Amino acid sequence: MTTLYGYFRSSAAYRVRIALNLKGLAYDQAPIDLVAGEQRGEAYLADNPQGLVPTLVTDDGLRLTQSLAICEYLEEVHPEPALLPEAPAERARVRALAQLVACEMHPPNNLRVLRYLTGELGVDEAARLGWYRHWVHEGFTALEAMLSREAGSGDFCHGDAPTLADACLVPQVFNAERFECDLSAYPRIRRIADNARALDAFRRAAPGEQPDAR
């Protein structure tokens, strides 16, 4: 059985849940409590020295890390339904949208970075929240422009069916809402996120639906 080591609120794990669900793949979940520090425990580090979630263990024992690498693997091994278009130029667009979230927006706002800010650097709560919202705003401003200007956009980030870009966007919107970021300047992002969240695959992947949700 495929097993996903994740955490209900981890947006990287959330992306992989969406991809698995879109492809109709069954999986067990092994929750790793990031707030309690389980990802830094010996048992988990022995298998994933990155100390990060998600790890996907496939039914043939393969141990995969990094959410986008996992999604690309799923796409290669289970090509239907596709999370990437066929033409290289379109694939590049979907990957760029996904990476704008995964390489620019998410990293400065993930848990361990926020903890370094408040711990080692002694940043107070207001400044931490300002930091968080700053990177959301920076990223969503760019993303909204791309989604509005570029011909490829549709009901979803690319065309009228969900892709890897939507699997990254929806968890980022969830995070932004959780930190009460003002999303009024991003109507296209909100519409696409709403379209995606109406789908069963996205609904079942939501943090509140996971076994470790609290």
Place this chain on the structure above:
Amino acid sequence: MTTLYGYFRSSAAYRVRIALNLKGLAYDQAPIDLVAGEQRGEAYLADNPQGLVPTLVTDDGLRLTQSLAICEYLEEVHPEPALLPEAPAERARVRALAQLVACEMHPPNNLRVLRYLTGELGVDEAARLGWYRHWVHEGFTALEAMLSREAGSGDFCHGDAPTLADACLVPQVFNAERFECDLSAYPRIRRIADNARALDAFRRAAPGEQPDAR
């Protein structure tokens, strides 16, 4: 003619230069001075609303962003020599190594994040350097463990020829050396980086070799 909008010291642009060189593709360079803020200028933003380098404009006028998406595009359109292995499990490993650099190590240490730290948050020089080295250490500790433990490693990150993982690793090592990070705990990383930097494709991609180097 293919044109790379980049900056000599941008590690994301450096990755793409390596990939282009490994594939033997010719390209012009259009330097964007990140320190002077040209990436935030109207002209550049009109084409890339992310305000980031690199952008690769292909000879058929395609405008590609996000370094890993660009490299995947080059791989799809110019498959030889390959930057990714053939088997999905191996491709997943190479992508995970690349993303450990591109999604975990580089983002908290890129220029705009460091500027927010010293500007908005008033972090002093010593704390900024501590931050920088902290994320290098976190990432390289994980990467060294993966490269040492996993069977796929060879003279390069994966096997005995350069892949996308090496195209990410070498710029990260360059950055770490520039910020005088102690790399003595990472012998495998250093050996692989040295092997890669001995190749002409990597040597020509180095920051000091670029037209805007200073």
